[in-house]
Amino acid sequence: MTDLLTPESLARPSTFANPDAVYDLYSRLRRESPLARAEPRGYRPFWVMTRYEDIVAVERNAELYAAGERTVLLPEKVEAIYEAKYGDRNGVKPLTHMDGAYHRAHRSVTMDWFGAKNLRKFEPTIATIAKEFVDRMEDLGGECDFSADVAYWFPLRVVMTLMGVPKEDEAHVLRLTQRLFSPADKDLKTQAGEKVASVPGVSRDVFAEFGDYYRDLTEDRRKNPRDDIISTIANGVVNGCPMAEREMTSYYVIASTAGHDTTAASIGGGLLGLLQSPDEMEKLRADTGLLGLAAEEFVRWTAPVKHFMRTPKEDVDWHGTTVKAGEAIMLCYPSACRDETIFPDGDKFLVDRKSNPAHLAFGNGPHFCLGKFLATMEIKAFYAELLPRLKHIELAGDPTYIESTFVSGLKTLPVRVRF
Numbered sequence: 001m002t003d004l005l006t007p008e009s010l011a012r013p014s015t016f017a018n019p020d021a022v023y024d025l026y027s028r029l030r031r032e033s034p035l036a037r038a039e040p041r042g043y044r045p046f047w048v049m050t051r052y053e054d055i056v057a058v059e060r061n062a063e064l065y066a067a068g069e070r071t072v073l074l075p076e077k078v079e080a081i082y083e084a085k086y087g088d089r090n091g092v093k094p095l096t097h098m099d100g101a102y103h104r105a106h107r108s109v110t111m112d113w114f115g116a117k118n119l120r121k122f123e124p125t126i127a128t129i130a131k132e133f134v135d136r137m138e139d140l141g142g143e144c145d146f147s148a149d150v151a152y153w154f155p156l157r158v159v160m161t162l163m164g165v166p167k168e169d170e171a172h173v174l175r176l177t178q179r180l181f182s183p184a185d186k187d188l189k190t191q192a193g194e195k196v197a198s199v200p201g202v203s204r205d206v207f208a209e210f211g212d213y214y215r216d217l218t219e220d221r222r223k224n225p226r227d228d229i230i231s232t233i234a235n236g237v238v239n240g241c242p243m244a245e246r247e248m249t250s251y252y253v254i255a256s257t258a259g260h261d262t263t264a265a266s267i268g269g270g271l272l273g274l275l276q277s278p279d280e281m282e283k284l285r286a287d288t289g290l291l292g293l294a295a296e297e298f299v300r301w302t303a304p305v306k307h308f309m310r311t312p313k314e315d316v317d318w319h320g321t322t323v324k325a326g327e328a329i330m331l332c333y334p335s336a337c338r339d340e341t342i343f344p345d346g347d348k349f350l351v352d353r354k355s356n357p358a359h360l361a362f363g364n365g366p367h368f369c370l371g372k373f374l375a376t377m378e379i380k381a382f383y384a385e386l387l388p389r390l391k392h393i394e395l396a397g398d399p400t401y402i403e404s405t406f407v408s409g410l411k412t413l414p415v416r417v418r419f
Contacts, residue, residue: 004028007048010330011040011073013403016306023347026050026335035318038330042075046309046328047318052339052360054318055331058310059365062099067367069311070328071097072406085205086246092207093247094254096308096367103366106247109236110255113229114370119377122162126377129157130385138389138419143396146413151268152260155378159259162374164217164228172213177257179206210256211249218248229255262304263375265409267382270298272413273349275395284351285387294351295379300359301349303334304409308363336360392418 005025009015015022029036029050039045049055058065071090074082079089090097095107112118133154137144144150152174160170218234225231233251236243243251274281284294309328316323323329337359338346362369369375397414 007033007036007038008040010038010048010307010332011043011405013405015403016405016408017401017403019401023334023338026332026338029332030335030339035321035323035329042077043073044070044076044079044328046070046073046330047323048330048332049318050332050335050339052336052342055333055336055360056364058329058331059360059363059367062366064314064316065310065312065329066099067103067308067310068093068097068099069326070309072309073307073330092250092253094250095370096254097250105238106236106243106251107366107370109238109243109251110229110232110370113232114374116373119374123377123381125161126158126381127385129154129161130378130381133157133382134385134389137386137417142418143414143416146271146415147264147268147399147410148412151271151410151413152264154382155260155263155267155375158378159256159263159374162229163255163259164221164226164230165256169213173256174260176206176209176213177261180253180257207249207253210253211245214249214252258369259371259374261407262409263371263378265304265407266295266298266302266375267379268410268413269302269304270294270379270383271393271415272399272410273298273301274351275393275415277349280349280351284383285390288384288387290352291380291383292376293353294383295376296359297349297351297353298379299361299375300337300343300353302409303337303359303361304407305333305361305363306404306406306408307332308367333360333363389419390417 005015005021007025007029009025010022029048034049034051034054036048036050037045038048049058068090074089082091083089086092095103098106133150136153137146137150140149153170156170156174157167160167160173165173214230217230221228221231221234225235230252233243233248233255236248236251238244238247274284284290307330309330311328312323312325314325337343340346342358343353343355362372362375394416395414396416397412399410399414400412402408402411
């Protein structure tokens with residue numbers, strides 16, 4: 001019998017290789033200890049918050065709960081490295097690490113670009129890319145690893161195309177993303193066969209490599225702007241001034257990584273959900289008009305972003321417990337996405353679930369994910385191409401999961417398929 005997980009388990013990347021055990025922990029914490037103390041070795045202590053309504057309340061009160069103090073869970077030795085190099089224990093400074101007017105000013109640089117009105121003009125491009133990758137899946141023959149061969153590469157191609165990154169550089173950007181999000185998963189490989197480094201900041205600085213890569217592209221777009229994300233960021237103005245280099249590099253990092261890694265996890269996790277729920281697969285194949293609802297369900301059920309941290313600026317009380325100013329709270333989004341008070345059958349995968357706009361897989365409040373509309377566009381486009389062409393698909397082995405405390409999803413999904 002496996003020992004039950006504890007709040008401290010959420011600091012171990014290997015924990016997330018077994019999502020069923022993690023969801024069992026979330027369920028127990030929601031029921032018995034909705035605000036739990038965690039003191040894992042090698043990390044500063046933190047509180048674990050698991051209920052939907054509590055997390056929403058924190059996310060919507062950004063004046064009280066800071067995002068930038070401690071944004072994600074990092075080992076103390078990594079925080080020390082970042083503090084020495086950047087003067088900030090979080091490392092660089094993407095939107096997720098910003099607060100208040102500083103956050104609003106930087107978010108406004110790309111807000112219109114990621115809006116539905118602008119993105120809809122790219123729907124034909126995304127549909128063409130979806131066809132390319134379903135063709136690739138068909139060309140692989142009767143079996144493939146859906147996650148490694150298809151799901152990670154389709155949204156990568158989309159976001160790289162929209163950013164304006166050359167196709168030949170996709171593998172390099174994917175490698176950097178995996179090093180950033182999944183540094184502890186040593187056997188994670190890209191199609192190019194490059195292993196992920198160990199701990200970010202300990203061997204090579206992945207943030208610096210992102211900066212090095214985008215420097216020439218920035219210079220080019222300042223001279224020759226295009227209708228792409230790099231041009232928007234490179235020429236971004238914050239409070240009347242050009243964006244600072246550190247913030248600009250951070251912007252590239254979040255656009256490159258969050259723009260595809262979480263969507264890839266949702267596309268792969270969605271297929272697994274369909275395979276494990278044959279009735280839902282048939283329901284969706286019979287009515288692709290459900291793809292809008294299904295895309296939200298793929299994201300809710302998968303919940304690739306496992307947490308962000310928030311730090312109260314003054315003492316606060318939760319469920320009879322006082323959290324002192326400066327003590328970080330881990331917001332567990334996958335737990336909120338299956339909270340039985342909001343989703344009575346939250347562990348079920350339902351392609352026509354009506355209440356999904358309420359899920360928290362895209363966050364809430366002022367840090368709500370800018371890429372939400374793009375992510376759901378991509379999921380809908382891919383499955384609109386795949387489902388009508390499928391004659392049969394089934395699991396060809398056991399799926400495995402990425403070991404990461406921050407962003408995690410399927411690492412492998414072997415399938416047997418007939419077109």
